Amino acid sequence: MNLPPIMGDLVVLVPVVTLVVFAALTLLFGVFTRERAALGGLALTGVIAALVFTVFLWLQARAGGVAVTALGGAFRGDALSYAFSFIILIGAGLAVVLADGHRVRLQLDQPEFHPLLLLAAAGGLVLVSAGDLVTLLLGLEIMSLAVYVLAAWRERSRVSEEAGMKYFLLGAFASAVLVYGIALTFGATGRFDFAGIAAAAAAPDFAARGLLLLGALFVLVGLAFKVAFAPFHQWLPDVYTGAPTPVTAFMSVVVKTAAFGALLRTTGTLVDALGVGPIGEVLPAVLAVSIGLTMVVGNFGALLQSGVKRMLAYSAVAHAGYVGLAVLAGGDAGVQAASYYLFTYTFASVAAFAVLLSLMDDDDRGDRLERLAGLGRRRPWLAAALAVIMLSLAGFPPFAGFIGKAVVFQAAIAAGHAALAVLGISTAVVAVVFYARVVMTMYLREPDAHTPVARPIPRRTAVVMAIGLAATVVFGLFPGLWLDWIARAPWWSAGF
C-alpha cells in the first residue's frame, strides 16, 4: 500500500496511538467483566508501552539529529515533544498507580475512569507534539474534555461537581479565546503551522504585524488559562480542591506539563515572528507582568490557606509562575530549564498528593493542617517523606526543587529579566513559610484527642511515594542526569 507522501513519518504517532488503543481496551474490558482490579494494571501497561515507544523514538531522533514530522507537518517528533511526552507519561503512570491504590474507597473503579486518564494523557502528547495551531487546539480539547469529567468524578459530592462545572465553563471560555486568537493569527499570516507563521512574518513585505500581535495575545490568554497564569488562575484552587485527590495529582503534573509544552512552542514562535520594535515588545511585556503576578498571587495565596490540599493548589499556581520565567527566557535554555523544573515537579507533586491521600478521610475530605500534628512521632516515615517533599518544593538544597529554581532563575537572568528573577527569589522566601509550617506542625505540635490517625498506606501508594522521593533526591544531587541529557540532544528549535 502506498501512502500519500504528505502522511510523512507516521511512526512518531505510535505513542499516542498506543494510549488510545489501551484506552479502548480498558474500556471494553471494563464493560465486559466485573474484574475491576485489573483495570489499573491494564492502563498502566498502556502508559509504560507508550513510554517505551517514546524513549525509543527519542533515542532514534538523537542518533539521526533531525526532527521528523507526520501528517503534513501537523505532528512533530523533536526534542521538545519527546522530552515533554516523556514527562507527561511518567506523571500519568504515577497518577494511575496512585489512583489504583485508593480505587475502591474513592469510587475510581468504574470502567470509564482509566480510559479517560489515558485519553487525557494522549491529548497531552498531541498538545506537545503539535506542529500547527489546529493540531494544538485538537490536543488541548482531547485532554481537557477528559479532565473536565475526571474533575467531577466523585458521586454525590457537591465540591467535586462544582469543580467539574467550574473547570468546564471557564475552560470552554478559554478555548473560545484561543480559537479566536488562532483565527486572527491565521488572518495575519495565512498559515497555521509554526514554521509557516515564522516564515510569513519574516517576509520583507509583511504588513499585518498589529493583527498578528492581537492574535498572539488571544492565543497567550487561552494557554495562560490552562497553565494557570494570574489573572487566569482563579479556577485552579477550587478545581484542585474539589477533584478526587488522584485526579488532582494527575492534573498538577500531566495537564500542566502538556500546557507548558504548548506554551513554550507557541510563545517561542510568536515572539520571534513579532520581531523587535515597539510591537514586538508588547507580548514579552504582557507575559512578564502576568508571570510576576502569578508568583505573587500563588505564594501569598498559599500563605493564607488552612487546608493542605488547597495550599498545594495555590503553590501549583506559584510553581507555574517559576516555569513561566523559563518560558519568558525562551530559546533552548528556556525550554531546557522548563523541562527540568516540570520533570522534578512531577515527582514531588505526585508524592505530596500520595502522602496527603493517606491522611484524609475516607470520603477524600478533611485536609486541615492540624491533622498533621504529631505525625513525626506517630508515623515517622510518612512524616519524613512529606518533609523532604515540602523542603524540595520550597527550594532547599540538596533537593531537586532547589536546582529547578536555580536553572529557571539563571535562564531568566541570562535573557535579561533580572528584575523578574529577583521578584521570583523574594516570593520563594514567602513560600518557605507555608512549606515549613507543614513540617513544623508534623514535628513540633502535639496531637490532641481529635487528631485522626493516618490510615495504613496501600503498597502501591508507598511505591509512588518511594519513586517520588528517590527522584527528588537523586535529581537534586545529580541534576546533570537530566540537564546534560537534554543539553546534548540536537535541539531543533529552528522548526518551532
Add this chain to the structure above:
Amino acid sequence: MYENLLMMFLAAGFIAAAALVVGALLGPKRTTDDLLEAYESGIPATGTARERFPVHFYLVAMLFIVFDIETAFFFPLAVRFGMAPQFLFVQAILFVAILGVAYVYVLRKGVLRWK
C-alpha cells in the same frame, strides 16, 4: 475588503432595531392569556421546561453521535474513494473499529434495555 462585512452588520442591526422599534410604536397593545403563551396556537404548555430527565438519554445521544459521525465521515470518503482506494479502505476500517468500540460500550451499558 472588510467594508462589505461592516455594511452587512450595520444593515442587519438596522433591520433588527427597526423591527423592534416600529413594532413597539405602531403595534396594538392588547395582551390576553393566549397571546402570552409560549405556543400561541399550539397545545397548552404544562409545567416548566427545566425538569430533570433520565440520565439514560446520554446513552441514546452517544448512539446518535456514533452513527451520525460515521455518515459525516463516509460521504466525503466515498466521493474521493478513487484517489487512493487501498489507503482509504484501510482508513475506513480503522475508523469503523474506533466507532465500534463506542458502539459496543453503549450496547453493554444497556442503551437498548428500556425499563
